[in-house]
Amino acid sequence: MSKIGTEDNPLRVAIVGAGPSGFYAAEHILKDGDLHAQVDLFDRLPTPFGLVRGGVAPDHPKIKSVIRVYEKTAARDGFRFFGNVKIGHDIEVEELEKLYHAIVFTVGCETDRQLGIPGEDLPGSHAATAFVGWYNAHPDYADREFDLSSERAVVIGNGNVAMDVARMLALTDHELRQTDTADHAIEALDAKQIREIVVLGRRGPVQAAFTNPEIKELGEMEDADVVVDPQEVELDPASQAFLESDEVDKTTRVNVETLKEFSEREPEGKKQRIVLRFLSSPVEIKGDGKVESIVVGRNELVEEGGTLRAKDTGEREELECGLVLRSVGYTGIPIEGVPFDEKRGLILNEGGRILDSHDAGHKTGHYTAGWIKRGPSGVIGTNKKDALETVQNLFEDVESQQLLSPENPDPVAVEDLLEEKGVRYISFEDWQAIDQAEVGRGEPHGRPRVKFVRVEEMLETVGERLAG
Ligand SMILES: Cc1cc2nc3c(=O)[nH]c(=O)nc-3n(C[C@H](O)[C@H](O)[C@H](O)COP(=O)(O)OP(=O)(O)OC[C@H]3O[C@@H](n4cnc5c(N)ncnc54)[C@H](O)[C@@H]3O)c2cc1C
Ligand SMILES: NC(=O)c1ccc[n+]([C@@H]2O[C@H](COP(=O)([O-])OP(=O)(O)OC[C@H]3O[C@@H](n4cnc5c(N)ncnc54)[C@H](OP(=O)(O)O)[C@@H]3O)[C@@H](O)[C@H]2O)c1
CATH class of the missing domain: 3.40.50.720 (NAD(P)-binding Rossmann-like Domain)
Incomplete structure (x- = not known):
């Protein structure tokens, strides 16, 4: 051979x-x-x-x-x-x-990384993985339901996925209807009662994992004010020293500048608010059969092995909410x-x-x-x-x-x-037929596509093409 x-x-x-x-x-x-x-x-x-x-x-x-x-x-x-x-x-x-x-x-x-806190699995507490899959028409999440009837939602995590889910919760119906968001998600989001989305970062603004365009976008929402308490962007000495050092990268510097600018804004009275909090970790999710509140612990930053780690100060606060989206990474x-x-x-x-x-x-x-x-x-x-x-x-x-x-x-x-x-x-040709069918479904509505949500629908589309 x-x-x-x-x-x-x-x-x-x-x-x-x-x-x-x-x-x-x-x-x-x-x-x-x-x-x-x-x-x-x-x-x-x-x-x-x-x-x-x-x-x-x-x-x-x-x-x-x-x-x-x-x-x-x-x-x-x-x-x-x-x-x-x-x-x-x-x-x-x-x-x-x-x-x-x-x-x-x-x-x-x-799949999602777990927080390992009490109440994590209560109805109303979801991994961002599921929420993202649901609004993007992933067949695995076609039957998921998200209760959007409470006034406050809490997003845990400070990465770009947290930015995505906070923004998706705050988009207007008009904005959503121009996208390829799954129809079931557009309908549910249109009926939402959520008025405040609180994003919890366990460390400070300097340690946030999101990138510049994604944080800036939260400040440009059509119908949501971004709210940052000036105290939240007051840096601890170690973070401040890092920010002033040669080691700091542009992303971190611009993130902090953006957050400081947000903290100086007067809310415009838009229908919704996105509130960014730092040094805040979820400690427990509480509720009788479903999420009713979240207990938030206040952190301080301590140096450990060359990085600044979040350490619980013991200070607690309870926030009423009906939806928790845990966006702390995939696995x-x-x-x-x-x-x-x-x-x-x-x-x-x-x-x-x-x-x-x-x-x-x-x-x-x-x-x-x-x-x-x-x-x-x-x-x-x-x-x-x-x-x-x-x-x-x-x-x-x-x-x-x-x-x-x-x-x-x-x-x-x-x-x-x-x-x-x-x-x-x-085959790839079959996929192209599915693709064309989705794009065709979107055209009359000025949308890039209307996605199929179920595998059976996709297979039927290919079947029709072969038969025709
Ligand atoms: C919510 C979210 C938003 C993001 N947004 C952006 C963005 O805006 N810009 C950007 O640059 N990056 C973004 N990223 C990051 C980017 O999506 C990833 O870097 C990239 O998709 C990783 O590629 P991958 O091929 O390793 O994994 P994936 O994209 O996850 O692909 C894995 C594939 O494997 C398939 N698969 C799994 N198990 C099996 C199996 N047993 N048999 C056969 N197939 C299987 C899955 O169906 C899937 O199609 C985002 C990530 C997330 C989670
Ligand atoms: N627009 C885009 O370009 C885009 C959009 C989406 C995703 N992505 C990329 O996709 C990748 C994955 O994004 P991601 O957001 O899932 O992950 P990520 O960037 O790793 O962010 C995870 C966040 O979760 C926090 N976290 C982890 N464990 C926690 C805990 N127990 N309690 C509280 N917070 C906790 C982390 O904080 P610590 O820093 O303190 O650990 C971090 O803020 C990233 O590289 C991202 O940039 C890009």
Whole structure:
């Protein structure tokens, strides 16, 4: 048999997860002119693009234009998409090992980190993961309900996801109806009674994780005043010293300037208020059968291992509220047969090469990229460089021919397997039909698209196209 990666024996790669990192990995593999490679990109959903479709806020449509880049990758020779195929459920990892020389896991971090406080699971307390999935029409969250009938909602966390959910809660009906927000979310948000959205950061303005455009946007809402108590932006000596040092980055400096400017504003009397609080941690969520209030603890910052950590001062305050959105980060979900670092919530790896265990070597032919490789941080573009590192390591292993030895590398084998198992998979062409149908549904309303929410609706659309 000739070398793997030649015309007679092309490199066969399965990529699991069609988000940004899956597409960037595919692009890096397929654009190498010297290598003969074929990539099959799997996703558990019929729709590709991961969080670009199911995470990025609907009122930020420009960010989604990165999809054009992924469409170019999908048009490359050797690329195939298999949507609606969940690895570890519809196909096992062991089965992929029989069909491919290499497997790259790019499954993202699909669940939420827990706060570990009493009342966290009361009805009315939700992970931002669920709220984001719900307003973005992710099929997993189609049946979720959010009670928006109270006057106050509390968002926990100071990252960009917290900014997104606070903003989405405050958008007007008119603004929402120009976006691709799920219809069920538009209806529910239109009927909301929420007048105040309190955002709790456990550390200070200098330590906030959000970025400049996202915080500035909260100050430009059509129907919400942004409110920051001047005391909240008075910095502790260590934060002030850092801000004045050469170490400070522009993002932090501009964040603090923006928050100071907010604190000098007089509210304009808009219908809603977004109140930004710092040095405030949730201690308990209370209520009789549903969320009625949240106990907030006041923190001070203490230096520990070179960073400023939040320490409870013991001071308490109780805020009445009916909705709590916990936006304290995402974490990965293990897949059967893939070594997982439970502590970090990631696939165990070194530079994208999956390790058998903490002390053992590389699991031949198994790789990872994106959030599930490095953790749930970084913007879309961060995943391009991240996927490159993984693919460079994969190419080194092609060079030394340290790959899997599949029993059946024929491209038809996976189609046969899926048919045998009765899995109705979605090709990239099928996805384009779904895409066109969604865009068509949006056109009469001046919206970019009206998303399908249920997998069955998406499959029916493809069925209709095939029949017609
Ligand atoms: C709410 C939110 C908003 C964001 N907004 C922005 C923004 O505005 N701008 C920006 O630059 N960045 C934004 N980001 C960050 C950006 O979305 C991520 O950096 C990026 O999506 C991570 O890419 P990924 O491919 O690693 O994971 P994902 O995008 O999560 O993709 C993972 C894919 O794997 C699939 N999958 C999971 N398990 C399986 C399985 N077992 N079998 C098959 N498929 C599977 C999933 O369905 C999904 O399609 C946002 C993130 C979040 C959470
Ligand atoms: N528009 C955009 O570009 C955009 C939009 C959305 C998301 N993203 C990106 O996607 C990534 C994920 O965003 P994210 O907001 O989920 O994560 P993130 O940026 O890591 O922010 C998580 C926030 O939760 C806080 N937190 C963690 N544990 C906590 C606890 N126990 N109690 C209280 N607060 C706690 C963190 O505070 P500490 O700092 O104190 O730990 C931090 O403020 C980020 O890189 C983000 O930039 C980008």
